[in-house]
Amino acid sequence: MKDGPDISRVAALIGDPGRANMLAALMSGKALTAGELAAEAGVSSQTASAHLQGLEAGKLIVRTKQGRHHYFKLASDDVAGVLEALMGLAAKTGQLRTRTGPRDAELRLARVCYNHLAGDMGVALFDGMMARGFLHVKADELALTAAGYKKMAALGIEVEGKSRAPLCRECLDWSERRSHLAGRLGRSILEHVYAQGWAKRVEGTRAVRFTGLGGAAFRKAFEF
Amino acid sequence: MKDGPDISRVAALIGDPGRANMLAALMSGKALTAGELAAEAGVSSQTASAHLQGLEAGKLIVRTKQGRHHYFKLASDDVAGVLEALMGLAAKTGQLRTRTGPRDAELRLARVCYNHLAGDMGVALFDGMMARGFLHVKADELALTAAGYKKMAALGIEVEGKSRAPLCRECLDWSERRSHLAGRLGRSILEHVYAQGWAKRVEGTRAVRFTGLGGAAFRKAFEF
DNA sequence: TCCATAGTTCGATCTCAACCGAACCATGCA
DNA sequence: TGCATGGTTCGGTTGAGATCGAACTATGGA
Structure with missing residues (x-):
């Protein structure tokens, strides 16, 4: 068969x-x-x-x-999605390679997943945007609400674009086993975070390190 | 790294x-x-x-x-999820094995995906239940609404259970590239469909064949 | 007790693909 | 023009794992 x-x-x-x-x-x-x-x-x-x-x-x-x-x-993002799914399953079936060391903790807190933000911070952002009514799900489509569009405009985050890649997409987190925000919006937000100097990549790893002030400013800007 | x-x-x-x-x-x-x-x-x-x-x-x-x-x-359902994701990607990257024949069309219409309903019918059911307000998504959690619980009770579908597996879960369809309903509820609904005689499995394949009356009764019962 | 069936273990074979040394092509720079 | 660097191609070696024949264990039934 x-x-x-x-x-x-x-x-x-x-x-x-x-x-x-x-x-x-x-x-x-x-x-x-x-x-x-x-x-x-x-x-x-x-x-x-x-x-x-x-x-x-x-x-x-x-x-x-x-x-x-x-x-x-x-x-494509689909490939990244499959890889994330595999990471989630591999983590769950105990084929762990990660020894929980200091760098690992940093990865769990905030890291890039393909081109968007994952880890604790990514999940918190997603949850916050849902709770604030910036995002909603309808018939399996994740989308920005009117309030969400307004918010992004106020923050100066680009949401238009000619690409036919989805603006919003969920992505499952291997460390958190929860969803975070992917898609073009996820990428734009991460770029905004870099541009504002709230955080930067740790050289040689996927970790994203927020400054003390940057983390607070990020949470404040997105109200979570 | x-x-x-x-x-x-x-x-x-x-x-x-x-x-x-x-x-x-x-x-x-x-x-x-x-x-x-x-x-x-x-x-x-x-x-x-x-x-x-x-x-x-x-x-x-x-x-x-x-x-x-x-x-x-x-x-686990996670394994099924990874397999579905891989099927989706494989289908998209053109590693198709399916020659679109008569049996294939039947598969696209309705088939079992692990233990729940997938294909056109599965996607239509999911969309219908979202549109009718039986399901909603909040902070990444798919759940039955009060109206949804009432509806399931009216249809005589079991929704309680001691298992800690999620009641509702989305599952991506490789033929439709859309979500359909998985989780314990997805399984219960499929069992209900069999019990009512609305459809049965085609021996030796994953296809689910609805009778003419069965398909109509199914759509009527779930109002889609 | 004997036999049939379902499944596993062991051993041997064989194929495929991962790997690298060496040589080769292409680009950039002096 | 010559050289250094980044990548690819070719050829040969090697090892892992997929495969099956044959023998073995376990269960069910006569």
Whole structure:
């Protein structure tokens, strides 16, 4: 009974530790070069090249050539979604790699998930926006309310855009097992957070470090 | 940078065609025996035995021994969720296995997804219940409204239960790319549909075939 | 007690893919 | 033009795991 699409091809691509590490690195949302991804996966550049070809052929990542560098990023938010789901399941089934150390705590507090904010802060933001009536769900579609549009305008956050990617999308958190805000709006808000200097990325990890004042200002601005 | 849980173990388990077929078969929600799963995957019983051990060790499935039969089912709704997500992505990236034939159309119309109703009918039910105000979403939690509880009581559908599994849950559809209703309520409703004789499973597939009167009665009962 | 059936274990085989050394192409810079 | 750097291609090696034949264990029934 071979109903439905062929799962195993995609899963097999993610199933190699090297490729999985590359994909996890790309979850940061940044486009990375072949060399960086090779280092990330801990393999030689030749091996990395082969893996990247495979991932590209499987449409999990896309390549942009720029000069003598090849930049790679995740092909779509759907791919990021599957990876998050897998992380959630892997965390739950106890295949944990995370030893709860200081850096780990920082990751649980706030980190980037693809291109938006995840962790405690991400979940709190989502819950707050729902409670304040800035977001609502109707027939499975997450959307900004009129009040939400007004709020974003007041904060100077871009919500228009020609891209047909969804403005609002939920994304399940592997540490919190709760939803946080993804989609174009999620990305815009994270960019706003950076622009205001409320927080910045911790070099070399996916953690986002808020300043004391920045965290307070963020909560105040979004009223949560 | 090895942030987060170890994805690749889980993905590798799903990445073998044989095991993927087994998991897909278990998406029907029924518990299947080792022999049935071997046939499903198209491998010998010895090979199947090895695969089933792996899946069990990886906590993707659970085993129940009953006499000389070993029954297997998916370990949790999370596993089903990951499989659905992978199906969605695989369908989108064009790794389609489905030739759109008559049986395929039937699958798109109505099928079981783990233990609840998916396909056109499943999505329509979900949308209808949201529109009628039987369901609402608050802070990422999908829940029955007072009106929803009343309606279920009127239809004689069990909604209480000691299980701590969520009563309501959304589940993304690979054919529709929309949400339908999962969770304990989703299961109860499907059982109600069977009990009323509105529809029954098509032997050997995941398709659910509604009778003409049954489909109408179903729509009438849930007002969509 | 004997047999049939369901499933597992063991052992051997074999294929596929991950890996890297070496050579090769392409771009940027001096 | 020459050189350094980033990436890819090719070839050969290796190891993990998928597979099945054969033997073994457990349950149910005659």
